[in-house]
Structures are given as C-alpha cells and as structure tokens.
Amino acid sequence: MIHDVQAIAAEVIRKTGKDKPADAALREVLKQIKDLAPFDATEIAKTVFLYYRWHVWLREERGVENKMRHAIRLNQRFQANNASMPIAELRANAVPAWTAAEMDVTDEWLLSLQREPKLWLRAKRGTAESLAKTLFAAEVSPLLPEAILYRGEEDLFKTPEFHAGEFEIQDIASQIVGQLCAPQPGETWWDTCAGEGGKTLHISDLMQNKGMIWASDRAEWRLTKLKRRAGRAKVFNYRSAHWDGGAKLPTKTKFDGVLVDAPCSGIGTWQRNPQARWTTEPNDVRELSEIQKKLLTNVAPSVKPGGKLIFSVCTLSRAESTEVVENFNATQPDFEPLIWDSIKFEERKVENASQVMVWPQDLNGNGMFIAGWRRKKN
Numbered sequence: 030m031i032h033d034v035q036a037i038a039a040e041v042i043r044k045t046g047k048d049k050p051a052d053a054a055l056r057e058v059l060k061q062i063k064d065l066a067p068f069d070a071t072e073i074a075k076t077v078f079l080y081y082r083w084h085v086w087l088r089e090e091r092g093v094e095n096k097m098r099h100a101i102r103l104n105q106r107f108q109a110n111n112a113s114m115p116i117a118e119l120r121a122n123a124v125p126a127w128t129a130a131e132m133d134v135t136d137e138w139l140l141s142l143q144r145e146p147k148l149w150l151r152a153k154r155g156t157a158e159s160l161a162k163t164l165f166a167a168e169v170s171p172l173l174p175e176a177i178l179y180r181g182e183e184d185l186f187k188t189p190e191f192h193a194g195e196f197e198i199q200d201i202a203s204q205i206v207g208q209l210c211a212p213q214p215g216e217t218w219w220d221t222c223a224g225e226g227g228k229t230l231h232i233s234d235l236m237q238n239k240g241m242i243w244a245s246d247r248a249e250w251r252l253t254k255l256k257r258r259a260g261r262a263k264v265f266n267y268r269s270a271h272w273d274g275g276a277k278l279p280t281k282t283k284f285d286g287v288l289v290d291a292p293c294s295g296i297g298t299w300q301r302n303p304q305a306r307w308t309t310e311p312n313d314v315r316e317l318s319e320i321q322k323k324l325l326t327n328v329a330p331s332v333k334p335g336g337k338l339i340f341s342v343c344t345l346s347r348a349e350s351t352e353v354v355e356n357f358n359a360t361q362p363d364f365e366p367l368i369w370d371s372i373k374f375e376e377r378k379v380e381n382a383s384q385v386m387v388w389p390q391d392l393n394g395n396g397m398f399i400a401g402w403r404r405k406k407n
C-alpha cells in the first residue's frame with residue numbers, strides 16, 4: 030500500500046503540543062497505520078523532526094503543509110552546504126535566547142544542531158566488526174570499540190541480531206559514560222538512575238556479566254522495561270530496586286562504583302529532539318541542578334573507600350555540570366577527583382581531566398557532561 034508520507038507527518042505535527050511531545054504523537058499515529066514500510070516510517074519521523082528543527086524559520090508560512098514544505102527546502106539547502114545558512118540567522122533562530130546565560134553557545138554547536146542526527150548502536154564486547162558486516166551500511170567508530178554508526182534504512186528492531194541481544198541502540202556519548210565508569214569483572218556497582226537500563230546493560234557487558242549491578246529508578250515502569258531488555262541481552266548479574274532519590278537508600282551495600290545518570294534538561298539531545306528547544310525553560314535547568322546535587326549527596330555514603338562515583342547528564346548547561354561538581358567538591362571532603370588520562374574525540378583530546386563535556390559536534394552524537402570522583406581510602 031502506498032502512503033502519503035507528508036500527509037501523515039502533517040497529522041503528527043497537528044497532534045503535537047505542549048502536553049504531547051512529537052515522539053509520543055509520532056508513536057500514536059504510526060501505530061494506527063497498517064502495512065507501513067519501515068522506509069516510510071523513517072521518512073515520516075525525519076520530516077516531523079526536521080519541521081521542529083527549522084521551527085522558528087517557518088513563522089511567515091501559513092498552514093502545517095506549507096510550513097513543512099518550507100522546512101524541507103531549508104533542510105535540503107543546509108544539508109548540501111552548511112555555509113548557506115548565515116551564523117547570525119542560526120543564532121537568532123536555532124535556540125531560545127535564554128541559553129546564552131546558561132552555557133557557551135558556539136557557532137559549532139549551533140551548526141551541529143541543524144544537522145540530521147546519526148544513529149549509533151552498541152555491539153556486545155568484541156563483536157562490533159562482524160556485526161557491522163552483517164547489518165550492512167554500518168561502520169565501527171575508530172574511537173570506541175563497540176560503537177557502530179548505522180546509515181541503513183532497515184527497521185533494526187526487527188532484525189534477528191537485535192532479538193538475539195547482539196546490539197542495543199545507544200548513542201555514542203552514552204557509551205562514553207560506560208567506558209569512563211570502567212567497571213571490572215567481579216565488582217559491585219549501583220546504577221542509581223537506571224531508567225530502561227541503557228547504561229546498566231553496558232556496565233554488565235564491560236564486567237563480562239560477572240559481579241553484581243544494582244539498578245534503581247523512581248519509575249517502576251522503566252525498570253520493567255529494563256527487565257525485558259536484560260533478558261534479551263542475556264544480562265543476569267543485576268537486580269532492580271525502587272529508589273525515589275531520597276536519603277533512604279534501597280540497600281546498605283557499599284559499592285566499588287556508583288553511577289548517577291541523573292535526570293536533566295536534555296539540552297544535549299536537542300538535535301535529535303528539536304521540539305524540546307521550545308518547551309524547555311530556564312527554570313527547568315535550575316530545578317534539575319538542585320535535584321542532581323541532592324542525588325549525589327544522598328548516594329555518596331554508598332561508595333566504598335577507594336570506590337568511584339560517576340555523574341553524567343545529557344545536557345550542556347553550567348548549572349547542571351560544573352556547578353554541580355563545585356557543590357560536591359565543597360561539601361564532600363571524603364572524595365577526590367577521579368582523573369581520566371586521555372579522552373580522544375575526532376578533533377579534540379582531553380587529558381588529565383576529572384570532568385568532560387562532550388559536545389554534539391565532537392562525535393556526531395548527543396551532548397553529555399561526565400564527572401568522576403574517588404572516595405579517599407582513609
């Protein structure tokens with residue numbers, strides 16, 4: 030059956046609003062269409078997201094269809110030649126003005142936000158090369174051993190390799206978090222804000238399924254999804270527990286490593302999730318910064334002497350990154366910064382750092398801030 034991709038995209042856009050994010054509206058509309066080819070579904074999603082990526086440029090156009098056509102034209106011109114878009118215009122239209130007070134709004138970041146996002150997979154340890162060959166249109170990142178850039182059009186969720194748990198869809202910046210945790214087989218870790226378990230599964234793979242991971246979240250339904258994913262990935266060395274983020278912890282265990290992959294404003298995902306640029310508010314940044322400080326304070330006693338504490342957020346604001354680190358340093362004398370020798374990006378190298386800001390333009394992935402501490406031995 031032939032479907033009118035643009036008409037369906039327009040329907041999704043009409044259903045999208047402050048109470049219904051574009052991805053939720055997309056799922057709702059696509060679920061109702063029978064016989065939708067994966068290629069068409071991808072095209073519909075791309076059209077909806079590029080509409081929001083060019084949102085402010087569409088003010089003068091009337092009606093969703095006209096706006097959408099204009100967004101497609103702007104997008105084609107920009108993808109063919111990024112320089113066709115004057116930087117001043119990007120500064121005025123690509124992100125809300127309040128961002129300038131919260132972070133470094135560089136030309137490189139603004140350009141990266143208008144590019145089409147890349148799809149990254151994480152292969153099981155040691156299998157990326159062979160998996161990339163099987164999937165076609167896939168290449169292994171020269172920077173991270175298990176990260177695969179996928180350029181194909183297949184519905185990956187329907188592939189036998191996905192059902193066999195051979196890979197997860199996981200952004201390259203998220204994979205850096207697991208790599209910097211560097212958990213060892215046999216250790217005991219706590220993934221405090223585990224959600225649906227993207228990082229729990231990665232930590233387990235790095236631990237070769239040996240040792241124990243506690244995975245907690247305040248949303249039980251997310252932990253239920255983690256259970257399903259863990260079954261598929263054949264991850265057996267974890268147990269899940271509800272934790273609301275408060276001072277009452279789910280266990281008295283002292284851990285070799287604790288990861289706080291905290292709730293955040295998500296500014297680092299604005300390329301993939303452009304509608305959020307216009308729904309996120311400066312107050313969100315402030316409130317989430319306070320929550321992040323509390324989460325770190327609450328979990329700090331669970332880290333063994335000599336153990337690691339890792340903080341990560343997929344955002345780029347100072348309040349949710351360096352300010353959180355400064356607060357922790359000022360209030361937790363038992364901890365010292367954990368130093369990572371060298372982290373390589375495509376055009377950047379970070380050496381002897383205990384905190385790192387991964388910009389979307391560094392790796393063609395999400396933006397992410399990561400900081401680490403070690404609990405002093407005495």
Ligand SMILES: C[S@@+](CC[C@H](N)C(=O)[O-])C[C@H]1O[C@@H](n2cnc3c(N)ncnc32)[C@H](O)[C@@H]1O
Pocket residue numbers: 203221222223224225226227228229246247248251272273274275290291292293320
């Ligand atoms: C960035 S997401 C985690 C993503 C997950 N670690 C992954 O890699 O797939 C943050 C998680 O924190 C949880 N959360 C939000 N507020 C919380 C709180 N106050 N205490 C504990 N978890 C919280 C959310 O339910 C969400 O699952």
